[in-house]
Amino acid sequence: MSVSALFAPLTFAHGPAMKNRLMLAPLTNLQSHVDGTMSDDEFRWLTMRAKGGFGLTMTCASHVQRIGQGFPGQMGVWSDDHLPGLTRLAAAIKAQDSLAVIQLHHAGMRSPAAIIGEPPVCPSDNEEFGARALSAGEVEQLRDDFITAAVRAKTAGFDGVEIHGAHGYVLSQFLSPEVNQRTDQWGGSPENRARLVVEILAGVRAQCGPDFQIGLRLSPERFGIDLAETRDLAQRLMTDKAIDYLDMSLWDVRKTPMDEAFAGQSLMSVFTALDRGDVRLGAAGKVMTPADALWCLEQGCDFVLLGRAAILHHDWPLKVQADPDFKPLPLPVTREHLSREGLGDAFLNYMSGWKGFVAEEETIPT
Numbered sequence: 001m002s003v004s005a006l007f008a009p010l011t012f013a014h015g016p017a018m019k020n021r022l023m024l025a026p027l028t029n030l031q032s033h034v035d036g037t038m039s040d041d042e043f044r045w046l047t048m049r050a051k052g053g054f055g056l057t058m059t060c061a062s063h064v065q066r067i068g069q070g071f072p073g074q075m076g077v078w079s080d081d082h083l084p085g086l087t088r089l090a091a092a093i094k095a096q097d098s099l100a101v102i103q104l105h106h107a108g109m110r111s112p113a114a115i116i117g118e119p120p121v122c123p124s125d126n127e128e129f130g131a132r133a134l135s136a137g138e139v140e141q142l143r144d145d146f147i148t149a150a151v152r153a154k155t156a157g158f159d160g161v162e163i164h165g166a167h168g169y170v171l172s173q174f175l176s177p178e179v180n181q182r183t184d185q186w187g188g189s190p191e192n193r194a195r196l197v198v199e200i201l202a203g204v205r206a207q208c209g210p211d212f213q214i215g216l217r218l219s220p221e222r223f224g225i226d227l228a229e230t231r232d233l234a235q236r237l238m239t240d241k242a243i244d245y246l247d248m249s250l251w252d253v254r255k256t257p258m259d260e261a262f263a264g265q266s267l268m269s270v271f272t273a274l275d276r277g278d279v280r281l282g283a284a285g286k287v288m289t290p291a292d293a294l295w296c297l298e299q300g301c302d303f304v305l306l307g308r309a310a311i312l313h314h315d316w317p318l319k320v321q322a323d324p325d326f327k328p329l330p331l332p333v334t335r336e337h338l339s340r341e342g343l344g345d346a347f348l349n350y351m352s353g354w355k356g357f358v359a360e361e362e363t364i365p366t
Contacts, residue, residue, distance in 0.1 A: 003324035006294065015159050024054045048314040050095075057093045062074070064105065065078050066116065077149045086102070101161060109170075121170075171196060174195075227270065234271060254268075287305070332358055
């Protein structure tokens with residue numbers, strides 16, 4: 001398989017095609033205003049990736065309720081006050097022939113009380129996080145707020161949304177047999193624990209129509225998640241045509257499963273082996289080079305998501321298209337380089353906390 005495979009168009013069951021197989025992964029960047037509205041720094045960071053050739057440009061996790069905020073400077077999509085900035089962003093991304101997608105998120109028990117001003121919420125009371133259990137009515141409101149946020153994204157001009165069901169945030173908390181100790185229709189069996197995700201997806205499709213794309217991000221390990229259950233949920237959603245694409249966050253696309261029942265296979269292969277029908281499958285996790293991205297396609301993925309590589313080079317797709325042997329800069333890199341790549345001060349400070357990513361002194365050539 002040659003590098004040209006990365007630049008073949010990809011169609012979806014709903015919504016427009018992607019011009020290539022390269023998605024910008026949803027990346028925490030801390031650059032929105034305190035009220036969740038769009039800042040010029042966040043706008044610049046994202047639109048530079050669209051201009052740099054990504055077939056789909058996805059926002060950071062954007063919270064659907066005020067109390068769902070997970071980190072400072074997080075983009076919001078819980079109020080019509082966010083619409084002007086979101087509308088400006090969607091138009092600018094699409095002007096670069098990149099699909100515009102907003103990731104919908106709620107941190108649940110991982111919402112810091114110091115940020116939201118009250119104890120966080122969770123499927124069940126959680127002493128470790130000081131979180132209280134949601135009432136049945138609040139679960140229904142949470143479902144409706146995800147759906148309303150998707151409608152808001154469509155109003156703003158986005159091509160679709162990705163539902164964040166990964167990384168131990170609220171939907172992942174519902175999926176977890178360890179975290180979710182409910183005994184009502186939202187807890188107990190795998191089907192009950194997945195009910196919230198399933199109803200959100202169905203509601204978004206019903207409210208946003210057939211031309212709107214719906215993706216889902218899952219992580220198959222950690223945070224009390226069961227790999228076999230995640231596989232079975234993914235297959236169910238594919239069979240039911242509930243999603244247009246599944247984004248598997250694997251931390252490392254070459255990782256082997258922690259679950260001994262899956263010994264002898266790669267974590268990615270658990271999902272590439274599924275009967276996908278028209279649902280597209282992508283993976284994220286340490287995809288840095290063209291060879292890494294091609295390997296994912298060779299293993300059966302339809303697309304790949306780039307995170308760190310896209311932070312280092314806003315135009316990674318264009319660079320690879322011009323030079324199939326392109327290699328990203330070695331780490332660490334200077335703050336000056338990252339600033340040129342569109343990172344504002346808040347994002348730069350955040351990346352400085354990633355071990356070995358940002359040089360302490362300006363001695364690294366760029």
